[in-house]
Amino acid sequence: MIADPQLSVAIIAGTYRQDAESDFRDLPAVRNNVAKLGRHLRDPEVWGLPAGRCHERLQPRRDELLELVSDAAASARDTLVFYFAGHGFIHPRTEDLYLALAGARRDRGFGTKAVRFKDLQAALQEPSVEVRHKVIILDCCFAAAAFGDEMGVEDVDHKLRTRGSCLLVSSDADRTSKAPEGAEYTAYTGELIATLEQGVAGGGELLTLQTIHEHVEERLIAARMPRPRMLGVDVGGAICIARNRAPADRAVPPQPAAPTAETPLDEALSRVLAEKLTPSRRIQLGHALSWKLLPDYQPHPGERLMALIDDSWPTSRATFLAFTTRALILRSRGLSGAVTSVLSLADLRRAELRLRQRNPVGNAVLSYLQTAGTRRAQRVDRVNGLDVVVDDRPYRVPDSTLGPRATEDLIAEIRAAVLHHGHG
Structure with missing residues (x-):
């Protein structure tokens, strides 16, 4: 069953432009990522989120982003989707994952120019949050560091503490994600968008996050891009936020039971x-x-x-x-x-x-x-x-x-x- 769009909320955020103080380069493709992904999630043929429940944020400030996540988590009852695209980096001492905002640097400003992933988790775990499913999609370098110290399933379950959660990331804990120069989208989000646009042959009427991840992973590996990661806590991989747009005549017919x-x-x-x-x-x-x-x-x-x-x-x-x-x-x-x-x-x-x-x-x-x-x-x-x-x-x-x-x-x-x- 697809998540109820009337009871769900999506936050599609990204940082595409850095200022002179930052030591990160601009990522123009992120702007396209946010606009296109938000459009698909609002499309009735894909999910059908009402416009007021799909929040796009470019160049967000730290406090603004955390407040938006907190409010969205408190208002959603079925599924909350949080997506971020931009630079990710690891704190040199704590080894925590940070999401770079405008003006971020690798040597200072961690508390003002970046968002620590653990702080996002805290916003998703507030007592007022009663949403059934939480989907976190990170398209940034070192994104799999969000999985925890040893990338173990139990570590992540302990850290997320969210039944029915699913975490999708574009790269491993020690790998950089790809944003090819001149490309319309970053590599990972480009394949995610293509999957929502074209569907998955043989994927059924609805696309679970597990199906989407496997399809995106296969396409990225074929293109010699970093392997994305997925962790579904409890039944997170079975969460469904998209209809399959693959034409019926392209679908792989079910195998006979005989x-x-x-x-x-x-x-x-x-x-x-x-x-x-x-x-x-x-x-x-x-x-x-x-x-x-x-x-x-x-x-x-x-x-x-x-x-x-x-x-x-x-x-x-x-x-x-x-x-x-x-x-x-x-x-x-x-x-x-x-x-x-x-x-x-x-x-x-x-x-x-x-x-x-x-x-x-x-x-x-x-x-x-x-x-x-x-x-x-x-x-x-x-x-x-x-x-x-x-x-x-x-x-x-x-x-x-x-x-x-x-x-x-x-x-x-x-x-x-x-x-x-x-x-x-």
Whole structure:
């Protein structure tokens, strides 16, 4: 379901011109970014935000921008979108991400000529804020520094503390974004605008943020541009603020449900799951399980749910591990609640599986028990968890009914099938 435009608010902001005191260059394309993106969000064929609920701000002052964000967050009830384009930079001592405003410098003026990302977060977390979903889009250098210290999912969940949030960024924590000289738009926003204008073939009637991100990522990588990042806290990737404008005749038709229509990869995935899993109260296995088992996930056309390992009790699905014909879905507990991560099969191709060891205190206790020769020590494993690491970013696998080693073996077999047959 698309977010209700009458109950949503968007802030589209950017800094395109710097003064003589600044050591940043002008970014003329940002002016076009803001105007075009705002126009699309107001377009009824895309989202249909009322003009009074779509605020465009060029060259904003720090206090003005923070006040606008605070007021918008308090007035929105469905979805709040915050977009910023311009220069981003890292404080040399605190390593916090700052968004550069007019007159910003890298050596001073952090409190007046720039906005600290943490201050924006504070505005989004005020007690008066009751909005369901928050979408943050940063098109600036070092934007992924907003993810937190180690770019870990749990770190971000702890920092954002926002159920149903989604953070989209144009570059990694140590990369600069691209704004080609003479281009109409910056590289990232240009592809975002193109996606809203042209739609995504096979993306369904509505475009989730996950679909938009994957499409933009694919186009940027093909153009040898920096890889964008996305982090959806809880079900953030399923937030929808756009209709798909791709013509129906260009859409990829849904795959038939009949087993005979399976691709070699589908067959290989089904075979691995059937060999490694035994159906039980906690483990559901089938050719095409009902999507009602994952009500917050919006599947792609033709995508099938093949297995669900529910680790919650009794059936709340607070944590689970799910396998589809397109993705691995992980829902684990973070520091401030459950976190859902969707890893595509393409992500699994370059993933590394990493077993987590118990902390030093736990290891010391185990060593003592083993030294004492207790029978219990022989049954205790020093491994207490599993991460799937993609592009140096760890995604926590829930504490599966299978145990971390068996889960590692299962995901490794799935990854091997993907590498052998391709990922579609």
